[in-house]
Amino acid sequence: MIAKRHPLAALLVIPVVLALLAAGCGGGSSSSSGGGGSADEGDLTYWYWGESDAPGANKWMKQMIARYEKLHPKVHIKLVPQATDTLIGAFKTASQTKRGPDIATQWATLPVLTPAWTGATAPLSDLIPKSETDNWISTQENISQGKLWGMPQYLLGVPFVWNKQMFRAAGLDPDTPPATFDDLLAACTKLKAKGYTPIGMGNKDGYTGAWFFAIYGKSQLSSVADLQGIVTGKAKFSDPKYSGFYEQMAKLRQSGCFNDDISSLDLNQGWQLFPRKKAAMAWTTDGNALTWAKAIGAANIGVGAPPRFGNGALASYYTTTQSSSAMITSWSKHKKAAAAFLTFLHTPAALDAWYAETGVFPADKRFSASRITNPVAKQLYRLATQKSVWGENYLPPQVDQNADLPAGQLITSGSGAPSKAASLWDTVLQQWKTQHPDEYQHYQQWANG
């Protein structure tokens, strides 16, 4: 009757009613708990990331999958390599819909723990015996509520590398790298005088800045609790104790230490300058250092701890992390099969194959250091197994992406002073607390033990 008298109104009402019905039915998460299944059966999807840290990682993983499937014919694993800039976002989307992989990769600590706190992942300690996980190194990076949430595969150290030939030509001691910030500035001056680009990095994607925070953000700090204090609000990031390293980064830029195109190259592009002998120094990964040693000759590359910038207790800590961790999703219907595969990746044969393929050190006590014969690798291993902390791991992903990355870009592009970079952190931290009160609460509980 109404439609007859008011056909236009009816025409408009129908889609709105349908939409409201759909809105009422939609939203909310679908059932999230998948079953454990059998350890020896199942189709698994593995969202994998590792190639950027360890060239050869994808090849190794494909080999391991092939081996595993041969040993366990009822298990099929589909490998889906992930991109760096969508690693967190893609899994966030999957965890919101509770659909996606059975095994996923995330960077250690907060990127692993944040989905754990929202119920998107299953605790590995419930699926893998302690006798196994006790052999894994750096598991403390992924512990929360007494449970382990991510499996380490390798150790990623951040050595400082220098070109000995260029050092020699510039009148610097090729066997003595800069030990302090002032030494680094002095080395930059001499290298520039010789026409060399002192430091070759790329910060278009923000990751040089993020690494600077990881390596030097702890320079004036006493403990990990200080790092967590930035996030919980016990301290303001704009306090020079926390943000002072941006002054040093700005000085390096103003002194012309960085390559002049650092802001238009991403990290991987910037890293190409050192092996092409277009830059004399860089901060890089263990895997890259070994590859570059082959490129320019092991006798021409120096590797060591980064120059020390501060006097806090953590200033002497090396910067190592497991970097990426493997997690089992809560919606996976084959958790036991996933756990069995992850355990397989830590068998001695798998660890040896990993090292042979990538040259990056496995995060497992059962890996024998005697297998490391390369002299450069031995130096890197000594560094990687020192006491260490990777500050960036303690940042919630939103703070890392919206503050850590762009703040460093402000410095390297010259478009913002260190105070502006620090202010960005304070703003983003406040935004994160407002937009994710649940995450903030979990973080506080975790930080308070």
Add this chain to the structure above:
Amino acid sequence: MWPYLFIAPALGAIGLVFVYPLVQVVRDSFYAGSTDTLTYVGTANYKNVVQDPVFRHSLLNNLKLLVTVPVMTALALLIAVMLNDRIRGWRQYQAIVFLPYILPATAIGLTFSYLLQRNGVLNTFLRDAGLGALAPDWLGSASWVVPAIGGVVVWQQLGFGVVVFTAALLALPAEVTEAARIDGAGWWQIQRRIHIPQIRRIVEFFVVLEAITVLSQVFNYVYVLTGGGPGNASSVLEFYIWKNGFSLGSVGTASTVSVILLALASVLIAIYMRLRARDAEV
């Protein structure tokens, strides 16, 4: 009754595909947290977003990119009127100018991300030609990054304008032009007084369409060329929405900015519809 039943499936599809997401986005703009842990916060998201310097800067960047609209309109008109003279090879020229428009924005972004590096192809060429002063860090400088993105947008969108204006000019009655020539009108007078006024509606349509494009369809360029950097200098509203909504799971913030963007686009659409209505009255 039967007519409405016949169109009900189409209306249902529109409701589900268009109206439902719209309702959901508006609803989510009043909530904070991730999708599975939403908390009602009223208008707090709107207040927080307006106070966020990155949002304000993103909006400003979109407004700056609006400058590309008169630039590409003028360039497209100029090229179209030249091609309309049926110069030799005009069809080939038209195809060449149109080619960027059919290329995927991602591929264009990737290519230009290499071309526009500080020591990339463009700057190397400029320096070799003794024009080093014109070779800034296009993508790494906060001052130049938005004009660089604008330049890429103009390069790609120009071809569409040329094709649209050329088609409109070709459809004009030849007698009017002939009469003007007989009366002694020069080339420029013909274009300015006769051709362009006659295709005014097409030009208005193009301007509004491109204004909406630079407001809401430049994400690909920003994402691939700069990732919003350096230091959020090239962030635009779409990128802000993507980063918060998809990358970081801040659904409330992303939805809030989506509603604001919709409002801005609606203003442009309303202007266009008003212009059309005015023309219909005339």
